[in-house]
Amino acid sequence: GQNIDQPTEMTATEGAIVQINCTYQTSGFNGLFWYxxxxxxxxxxxxxxxxxxxxxxxxxxxxxxxxxxYSYLLLKELQMKDSASxxxxxxxYGNNRLAFGKGNQVVxxx
Amino acid sequence: xxxxxxxxxxxxMGMTNKKSLKCEQHMxxxxxxxxxxxxxxxPELMFVxxxxxxxxxxxxxSRFSPECPNSSLLNLHLHALxxxxxxxxxxxxxxGVGTIxxxxxxxxxxxxxxx
Numbered sequence: 001g002q003n004i005d006q007p008t009e010m011t012a013t014e015g016a017i018v019q020i021n022c023t024y025q026t027s028g029f030n031g032l033f034w035y036x037x038x039x040x041x042x043x044x045x046x047x048x049x050x051x052x053x054x055x056x057x058x059x060x061x062x063x064x065x066x067x068x069x070y071s072y073l074l075l076k077e078l079q080m081k082d083s084a085s086x087x088x089x090x091x092x093y094g095n096n097r098l099a100f101g102k103g104n105q106v107v108x109x110x
Numbered sequence: 111x112x113x114x115x116x117x118x119x120x121x122x123m124g125m126t127n128k129k130s131l132k133c134e135q136h137m138x139x140x141x142x143x144x145x146x147x148x149x150x151x152x153p154e155l156m157f158v159x160x161x162x163x164x165x166x167x168x169x170x171x172s173r174f175s176p177e178c179p180n181s182s183l184l185n186l187h188l189h190a191l192x193x194x195x196x197x198x199x200x201x202x203x204x205x206g207v208g209t210i211x212x213x214x215x216x217x218x219x220x221x222x223x224x225x
Contacts, residue, residue, distance in 0.1 A: 033213065042200055042216040043153065087152055091212065097166070098214060100152035 004090055004101035011107045018075045020104045022088030026069040030091040033098065034062050034073045037085045046073070046086075075106070083108045113137075114217035116201050122223045125191060131220045133184040133201030142184040143214060144176060145200040153200055159184060160206075191224045198222070 005023045012018045024032070031050045035043035047055055049064035049071060061074040073086055085103040092099065114135045123129050133142065141160050145153035158166035159178040167176075173195075175187040184201055198221055202214040 031212075035216075040198070040221070042218045045213050045215060048213060097155055097158075103150075103152055105150075 004088055004099050008102065009105040009107070011109060012078055014078055014080060014108055014110055016078050018078060018106060020073045020075070020086050020088075020106070022071045022073075022101055024069050024071075024088070024090045024099070024101075026066065028092040028094065029066060029069070030093045032062075032064055032071050033089045033091070034060075034071075035087040035089060037087060037103070039084075043087055078108050080108050080110070082106060114201055114203055114215050116199075116217035116220055118220055119218065120221045120223075122225065123188065123191065124225050125193075127191075128187070128189045130188065131186040131199055131201075131222075133186075133203075133217055134182055135203040135215075135217075136182055137203065137205075137215070138181075139203035139205050139215075140181060141204045141206055141212070142178065143202040143204075144184070144186050145202065145216075147198045147200055147219075157186075188222075191222075193224050196222055196224045 031048055033048045034046040036046050037043040046060055047062040049055055049062050052064055052066055054061055054063045059076045064071045085105050087103045088101040089098040117132045143158050144156040146156055147153045155168050156170045157176045162178045173190050177185040198219045200219045201217040204212040204214045206212055
């Protein structure tokens with residue numbers, strides 16, 4: 001397997017910043033995606049990273065280091081609606097599959 | 111527009127029933143996917159269709175039978191399911207398969223309960 005690894009759960013306060021990490025096997029790496037999934041709903045695409053560096057989209061940013069097989073998703077100015085599971089998914093060359101991590105459950109409290 | 115639609119939203123069926131799940135997208139995407147997701151687990155890939163042809167079957171039991179009637183539609187026919195098949199079934203689509211920017215967009219899912 002591609003050993004996509006994510007921590008499982010974290011709690012943070014409204015207005016705070018959280019960082020969700022993801023590590024993966026680097027061989028054949030093609031791209032990395034972050035999805036948000038609220039309980040009982042479908043995953044919603046947040047961002048993708050192909051090259052090293054930081055991609056910023058409003059309150060959400062995603063970082064990639066291809067040499068380290070590492071990515072993180074940064075959530076700023078947390079809102080209650082950000083309580084969800086955040087899934088890291090990796091695409092590999094010659095492969096029609098997305099390898100999903102187990103997801104990181106973020107709970108935002110007042 | 112990045113919308114993938116799925117029907118029904120909820121389905122309850124007995125182990126002897128035959129039912130079908132439907133998925134539709136009008137984004138011109140040529141790859142479509144079925145996933146199964148259990149609570150607190152990531153989505154598990156079941157099938158991939160590329161240009162209306164089945165390209166991946168992840169060793170899914172034959173009681174699940176996919177069908178792609180055209181480039182916009184994807185069905186999943188269900189027959190003689192087991193209670194452990196109860197899950198959220200997600201459909202997704204992407205522009206193509208295997209290129210760098212092939213983001214998969216997910217439908218809202220069908221919550222299936224097998225009694």
